[in-house]
Amino acid sequence: MALIKNDRKMTPKQVERIQNKIKKIKHELAADKKHWGGFYHDGRGLRYLPPELYLKLNDYSGALRYFNWFDKNFPEDSGFPIFLFEWTITLFKKKKIKLAEKKALETFYSNTYLIDMFLGNELLHFDKSESSNWEYSSLVENLKYSKNQEEFNDFTKWLKNFTTTETFYDFANKFIKIETELKNEPVGKKRSNLVNEKYKLLENLK
Template sequence: MTDKQIERIKKSIRKRRAALTAEKRKFGGFIDSAGNRYYIFELYMKIVDYKGVITYKKWFDKNFSDDIGSPFLSLIWAVACFELGKMAEAKTYTIDTAFQNVYLHGLLLDREVSPIDMYNHGYDMLEFAKSLIEDCKKITTKTYLDWLATFINTDEYNDPVNKYIALNKLLKDENNDEKRGKLLDEIELLEKSNKAQS
């Protein structure tokens, strides 16, 4: 990428951030129908500005605290943290990526992946992972993928991810509202416990 291309992307980042700021000033909150808040992360990754990703994430978390995220965002944060040597955070967001979509890591590593008979929350379907994989490959690095290939074979990764899958398998066939509520609480607790690790 040339200096001119990098500057063009930086200009786009500034423009999109300014649009978000103006929106909040005008409406007292964000509408962001254009999805600028998400695309800015991708632009930082295009110019390999991992510090920019993390700095912007702090602003994002403060202003969009109720945003549920996506597997693509979690992967961006995992890669950026890994490349900055923030290993606790890299592990947290890697596991969070799996919570968002259990198939994505296998596809990233070019492994055979089969659908799991479990409750689907939306982002966590195999078809969704396949539709996302080319974009994910663009933002991952060889060093991250080499590390990922080892990390997904550890108990540190497998214990929470396998528990997440097991809970969603139970949730799929549970019709009792009270029991479903307890399973959903367990899943939420698992996700919060993971984020508390970083």
């Protein structure tokens, strides 16, 4: 069966090619675990690749199974912004709305530009300390997902609505306030308290 992606029909051969890529990654991750005596090392970051492939196939059930596996096997790995966004899409598509809301907030926490980039909004720039490459606007300049993709029509509508809720505003405003204060706060008790407050925002989503 030909699947739809980005308004184009995908041929059975293209589908098979993507499915084989997923299988190859899983095989290599299994080999990595065996090599390291039952633990994953994955220095190449292969674990972050399957979600994009599942989304290309519109296989949200497969994506959700993968994210559940990831959560179990990499519990301390918070993922990176685009990975978290793919997780948000998957949760929404599988009608796990409350979990999708939390993952959308995690996405904003990891990169404040990504959601606006997807929605085609003006990017929110404020004076903050971007201590990680993941936080830069350049990370999402070539985002592969956008509101213009037909398969995301329902997700786009939901995300637009969610970003206008009190839940999102409250979280975003607290995060922005902390980040702004951290920008010029020297090392000391106040800075430590701000860092702890920032991490509590994330912990409260768990």
